[in-house]
Amino acid sequence: MSHKPLFSRALDLDPERLHFAAHSHHLWPDASFEGQSKCWEDANRRADRKWDLVFGEVIPQAQANVAAELNLPDPATVVFAPNTHDLLVRIVSGVERRPVRILTSDGEFHSFRRQAERWEEAGEVVVTRVPLAPFDTFDARFVAAAKGGGHDLILVSQVFFKTGQTFGRIADLADLARSEGPWVVVDGYHGFMAAPTDLSAVADRIFYVAGGYKYAMSGEGAAFLHAPPGFCPRPVVTGWYAEFGDLTGPPGGVQYREDAGRFWGATFDVSGLYRFNRVRAMLAGAGLTTADVSAQVRRLQVRFSQALAAGECGALAQAEVLNPLAGDGPRARFLALRHPEAQAWCAALLAQNIVTDVRDDTLRFGFGLYQDEADLERLIAACGRLFKV
Known part of the structure; x- marks a missing residue:
């Protein structure tokens, strides 16, 4: 189920943007x-x-x-x-x-x-x-x-x-x-x-x-x-x-x-x-708990991790994932990829209106309630084109 309607104001301001920096400046819901x-x-x-x-x-x-x-x-x-x-x-x-x-x-x-x-x-x-x-x-x-x-x-x-x-x-x-x-x-x-x-x-x-x-x-x-x-x-x-x-x-x-x-x-x-x-x-009215949102985020993270491992994201597969998915315990809402090209990768994505975040040599992809599977597939395809090996 998509929860994008809860963020219609923010998403309508830039409909083509892919915002995968929910761990940084999270988009604000209409509420x-x-x-x-x-x-x-x-x-x-x-x-x-x-x-x-x-x-x-x-x-x-x-x-x-x-x-x-x-x-x-x-x-x-x-x-x-x-x-x-x-x-x-x-x-x-x-x-x-x-x-x-x-x-x-x-x-x-x-x-x-x-x-x-x-x-x-x-x-x-x-x-x-x-x-x-x-x-x-x-x-x-x-x-x-x-x-x-x-x-x-x-x-x-x-x-x-x-x-x-x-x-x-x-x-x-x-x-x-x-x-x-x-x-x-x-x-x-x-x-x-x-x-x-x-x-x-x-x-x-x-x-x-x-x-x-x-x-x-x-x-x-x-x-x-x-x-x-x-x-x-x-x-x-x-x-x-x-x-x-x-x-x-x-x-x-x-x-x-x-x-x-x-x-x-x-x-x-x-x-x-x-x-x-x-x-x-808003969350209470929609019946959404932190556990619910975390479950949606994890599904997106799992698919992105699989795409990385399968080479669908091109050269991003060469990065070290600092916080790989493991176990069922609490985890971050972002995946951190360490690589010398992290700064250049972040800039290349931003030039395509794909917002991520970089700290030194670590590129971070943040996942949130306003993303769905279609957004993720667009991100994976864009990475494959931009970072072809």
């Missing part, structure tokens, strides 16, 4: 347009009074949507920000020790990678990076390093943004987490609404950051943090929205909310949350 319009209408109908609606209805609904997706026991552990960088900065600011001792991988996304490097330059953090390669031993090596102790913060991706490889031992890290430290942060951006994720068993011990830009199909401005109760109670980087609610703190000192609202920043554009809520309602 997101409705959410954007509703945000504008509410802001102008209610003006100064819109924040009563935002905090009384829009944010609680978004919290409930995140909690339902991740099977969190309490939606109040969820807070929002324009991007995950803001949230990571607030978490690290709350570590009392200086320099902050951080354990991470050498494959984290740039929002953390760049900031960590700058903190190192400034002498504010000391970072230990566990190499991703060889990946078949990464989980064991990372957990062993975490168990070695001596860290204030442990940060790792659920799905690595460049390679599409997955980390499977979040529970082992949660066992090490303590309110006094270390704190465990999982970057779930390529996992949230990409693979069914149940955090119920670890929600009381780990932080989880993700957002709406990719598989939540909601665009920018809808990043979120799940914050376990009692962890990082007083972030040093703090916005004035954290002043509202049930507050606690030292007499005469800066007061904080006890729920995830302790991580609130300041005034922000709420349209992303409107879009997110409408998209979640």
Whole structure:
């Protein structure tokens, strides 16, 4: 069954385009347009009074949507920000020790990678990076390093943004987490609404950051943090929205909310949350779960993988597939192909109005709800023509 009608506005803007970068800028469904319009209408109908609606209805609904997706026991552990960088900065600011001792991988996304490097330059953090390669031993090596102790913060991706490889031992890290430290942060951006994720068993011990830009199909401005109760109670980087609610703190000192609202920043554009809520309602109305979408994506990935192996995609068969299809566990929504010609291949595809994505020597094909088997066959045929060997 094709779900293209849910994306009619986006697809009609460029009917001939093949967009296989759903892992990058995911196309937005029609429901997101409705959410954007509703945000504008509410802001102008209610003006100064819109924040009563935002905090009384829009944010609680978004919290409930995140909690339902991740099977969190309490939606109040969820807070929002324009991007995950803001949230990571607030978490690290709350570590009392200086320099902050951080354990991470050498494959984290740039929002953390760049900031960590700058903190190192400034002498504010000391970072230990566990190499991703060889990946078949990464989980064991990372957990062993975490168990070695001596860290204030442990940060790792659920799905690595460049390679599409997955980390499977979040529970082992949660066992090490303590309110006094270390704190465990999982970057779930390529996992949230990409693979069914149940955090119920670890929600009381780990932080989880993700957002709406990719598989939540909601665009920018809808990043979120799940914050376990009692962890990082007083972030040093703090916005004035954290002043509202049930507050606690030292007499005469800066007061904080006890729920995830302790991580609130300041005034922000709420349209992303409107879009997110409408998209979640759209999926519910269509009877689509993350597992359903993942199953459709897997069918497309299987066919593309078969075409690669059979030589139907020409020289692309020479690439190393970094995250080959194997088993039935959670996986990325994209296939990552490493080859010295990756940049040239991406450019050649784009010249044919076929949108993919490249990171250094890795070409990534992302699959989503707005593609069908006919789109995939067009992609395979185009690759065969462009990269004939």
